[in-house]
Structure formats: C-alpha cells, structure tokens
Amino acid sequence: MSIALKGIKVLDLSRVLAGPWATMTLGDLGADVLKVEQPGSGDDTRTWMPPSVEGISTYYLGANRNKKSVAIDIAKREGRELIIELAKRCDILVENFRPASLKKFKLTYEDLKEINPRLIFCSISGYGRGHELEDRPGYDFIIQAESGFMSITGAAEGEPMRLGVAFVDLISGMNAVQAILAALFMRERTGVGQWIDISLTDSAMFMLANVASGHLNTQREAQRYGNAHPSIVPYQLFDCADGRIALAVGNDEQFRRFCKVIGNDALAADARFATNRGRTELRDQLLPIIADCLHHRTLQELITELRLAGVPAGELRTVSQAFSSAVSALRETVVSVPSEKLGTFRSVRNPLRMSESPFSAPTVPPDVGENTRDVLMAELDLSSERIDQLQSIGAIACWPISGGK
Known part of the structure; x- marks a missing residue:
C-alpha cells in the first residue's frame, strides 16, 4: 500500500x-x-x-x-x-x-x-x-x-x-x-x-445549501430556529430527567415509532401531526406535548429505546465527553505521537479513511x-x-x- x-x-x-x-x-x-x-x-x-x-x-x-x-x-x-x-x-x-x-x-x-x-x-x-x-x-x-x-x-x-x-x-x-x-x-x-x-x-x-435554495426559489427571508430545523419537526434538543437529548425525527414513519417509544400513540394518530408538513406548521402546538412526555425520562434509557426503534437520537455532550465517547474510541479519533517539547502531541485523526492509502503517523x-x-x-x-x-x-x-x- x-x-x-x-x-x-x-x-x-x-x-x-x-x-x-x-x-x-x-x-x-x-x-x-x-x-x-x-x-x-x-x-x-x-x-x-x-x-x-x-x-x-x-x-x-x-x-x-x-x-x-x-x-x-x-x-x-x-x-x-x-x-x-x-x-x-x-x-x-x-x-x-x-x-x-x-x-x-x-x-x-x-x-x-x-x-x-x-x-x-x-x-x-x-x-x-x-x-x-x-x-x-x-x-x-x-x-x-x-x-x-x-x-x-x-x-x-x-x-x-x-x-x-x-x-x-x-x-x-x-x-x-x-x-x-x-x-x-x-x-x-x-x-x-x-x-x-x-x-x-x-x-x-x-x-447555505437548503437555506439558499429555499430563499432563491421562494424569495422568502430565512429565519433563525435555534437548535430546531426550519423544515423538519421534531428536530432539536429536549430536556430529560438527567440530561438533554438530541432528536432528529426525519419522516412520518419515524414519528410513529417515536410516539410509540414515548408512550403516546394518540399523538401519531392525530391528523394534525401525521405528516411532517403538519408537524412543521403546527410546531408551537406539538413541541410542548413532546417536551412533557420526555422531561421525566432518563436519558440513556430513552436513547436506547429510540435507537432500537430506528429513531435518530443522541445525547448532548461537551467537547471532553465527545473525545472520551465510545465512538471516538472505536474510530481511534485521537492520534498521539511523542514530542520533545510537549511530551505527547495529540491531534484529531484525519477523517479521510482509504483502504489502499493509509496515513503515516503525524509529525509535530x-x-x-x-x-x-x-x-x-x-x-x-x-x-x-x-x-x-x-x-x-x-x-x-x-x-x-x-x-x-
């Protein structure tokens, strides 16, 4: 190689x-x-x-x-x-x-x-x-x-x-x-x-991607939504009993599975929220209901259930938590080499992974x-x-x- x-x-x-x-x-x-x-x-x-x-x-x-x-x-x-x-x-x-x-x-x-x-x-x-x-x-x-x-x-x-x-x-x-x-x-x-x-x-x-496309093709001014998404709901952070969860419910089937996990099948059956467009247009009505269902749930238990159901979810982490996470360890994200001045030089592994062209150890x-x-x-x-x-x-x-x- x-x-x-x-x-x-x-x-x-x-x-x-x-x-x-x-x-x-x-x-x-x-x-x-x-x-x-x-x-x-x-x-x-x-x-x-x-x-x-x-x-x-x-x-x-x-x-x-x-x-x-x-x-x-x-x-x-x-x-x-x-x-x-x-x-x-x-x-x-x-x-x-x-x-x-x-x-x-x-x-x-x-x-x-x-x-x-x-x-x-x-x-x-x-x-x-x-x-x-x-x-x-x-x-x-x-x-x-x-x-x-x-x-x-x-x-x-x-x-x-x-x-x-x-x-x-x-x-x-x-x-x-x-x-x-x-x-x-x-x-x-x-x-x-x-x-x-x-x-x-x-x-x-x-x-600007989809935001640019939205403006150029509708002439509408783009807005701020904080951690929410302008075109997908629910797609943001929510409070749990012991932390904060990031949800990205990207389609109607995922929403039905999400409602089952949080114990609110009636929400999925509600015609107002059955489609993503409805959920987006009526986000002010929907989001408080979801927040009420989640605030008493423990974070890791909820994430486990959602992932088993195929609903995208993750925990809100600090930078230090991200680098000490399981996925960081599995991907060997941090690379370390000896350094005369620093003792050890640590940096983030390049994300380009190629089967026939490996990278050599980084130099300081x-x-x-x-x-x-x-x-x-x-x-x-x-x-x-x-x-x-x-x-x-x-x-x-x-x-x-x-x-x-």
Whole structure:
C-alpha cells in the first residue's frame, strides 16, 4: 500500500487557518509540505493563546502537523529568489496574500507558470480575485456575518450568532483541497497545472445549501430556529430527567415509532401531526406535548429505546465527553505521537479513511525555521556556507542548526 500523495511537494505561503488547513490535509495525505514563514514571528496563530501548552499555541498546533517550517523573509530579494527556486521544484503552491503583494514580489501565477508550467497555484482570499474587492482582507467572522449565516444561527428571538469554530475558513480549506486534487488529476491528462481561485465568500454562500435554495426559489427571508430545523419537526434538543437529548425525527414513519417509544400513540394518530408538513406548521402546538412526555425520562434509557426503534437520537455532550465517547474510541479519533517539547502531541485523526492509502503517523508542528537548513540543502542544493551567509543578512532564519555544520 502507498501513501496517496507521496512524492508531491507543496509550497505553503499561507497563514492563519484556511490555507494551513488545506496544506495540513495535503500533508496528511502524504505530500511534502514546506511551510514558508516570516523569520522570528512565523504564522500569526503562533501567538493566538490561551490555550497553550509549554508556551505553544494550541491553535497553531491544530492546523500545522505534517509540515516543515522554512523561515524566509519574502521582503528581501534573496528571500524571494529562494521562494521562486522552491516554486520551480514544487507541484502545488498555496497562498493567501493580497494580489498587490504578489505582483510586487513577482510571485503571481502568471509569473511562476513561466518557470513551472506544471505548477498548481491555489489562491485563497475573502472575496475572490479579478475584481475591485480582491484586495479586501477576508476574516471568517466578517464572512459569517455578511453571508447570512449569522442571521440563521442562534435563538429565534436572540442575537445572531457565529458558529463556535471558524467554519468558513475550514470549509474554504476543504474546498481548496478538492480543487487541488482535481487539478492534480487533470495534470495527469494534460501535463500542465492551473490557477485555483478559492474565496471565503463563495464557500460560505455555497454552504447555505437548503437555506439558499429555499430563499432563491421562494424569495422568502430565512429565519433563525435555534437548535430546531426550519423544515423538519421534531428536530432539536429536549430536556430529560438527567440530561438533554438530541432528536432528529426525519419522516412520518419515524414519528410513529417515536410516539410509540414515548408512550403516546394518540399523538401519531392525530391528523394534525401525521405528516411532517403538519408537524412543521403546527410546531408551537406539538413541541410542548413532546417536551412533557420526555422531561421525566432518563436519558440513556430513552436513547436506547429510540435507537432500537430506528429513531435518530443522541445525547448532548461537551467537547471532553465527545473525545472520551465510545465512538471516538472505536474510530481511534485521537492520534498521539511523542514530542520533545510537549511530551505527547495529540491531534484529531484525519477523517479521510482509504483502504489502499493509509496515513503515516503525524509529525509535530514545527518551530519557526526548524527545517530551513535541511530543506534548502536538500531541495536547492545550497551549501552550509551559503545558508550561513543568507542567515547573516536576514534573508532566512535557521533554528535549530542541523545537518550541515
């Protein structure tokens, strides 16, 4: 069996989350990821704490395993020349610079495809490229607000809310991976690379999914329903005697089985609630009845009975409870590797499971410039003396010194 992207080289010029999330996934799939960082400071997320462990931001740790850190000052001519030389030898480049900066540094796709026609060049930005908003910076929170997502998230009478993680960044990173893999497949047929334009706004609007379809085809304004569903009832949290249960009763047959489990067959026979449309239109009448049937039931007993009846149900868990759950253990969700600094580095296993392409054990996210010397020697055949010279003028930073002095 072979690791899927073994032999593929990625030049990662991105920072924060969307780009690093994409390149981490490529690294998980076996690609050799060279993360270019500013000497000294590195990726912005290195300072995003708390939380931290041994002085290292866990935010940074969460998006940068399976990479090598190469500290190069892109503002210096010698630094840019190194990046261009690396781009000549790489299959994929991922960046989230403003277009004006790329043009200034002569690192646009048009510049680099001249020296590497096979290069797949992926740009990630807030609003896309090629129009008057291309230089506007994009932030997940702002895009969640602008895309309409916050308007449909939160309690019906409460404040619009963002999702608890920067999901627009994460989805954009996932979209970038899909496009990159498709471009690699296309390159096998054509022999040439291409430019990929991923925008956070596009990703967010696409993820509106059924909400977008509902608005576009009816012109109705979408509403907030808290944990409830606009088109399915009951589909939300309910209180039990010793916890909270999540119910997702997706069709009429499931509703009949649900009513039997909760000891209220008459509810299933009530013509008002026999269909999902009726249950949705009359949710204000139905939900109090269901709540009254459930509040005295013990959580685990009720979940067991519902699952035996084929009714989707689960308990409301904290993050710690989720990672200590049976399903997490069965799926071996948490992966751990030894780390000199951390003792043990723990992260979430990549969800892509393939029978013929296993993943290797993850490597610990690197320190700033940890791999500069080794990468420049291996990839560009630079001598130790030349590397020392570049470091002396501030074009690069090497730490720790390894493999050459």
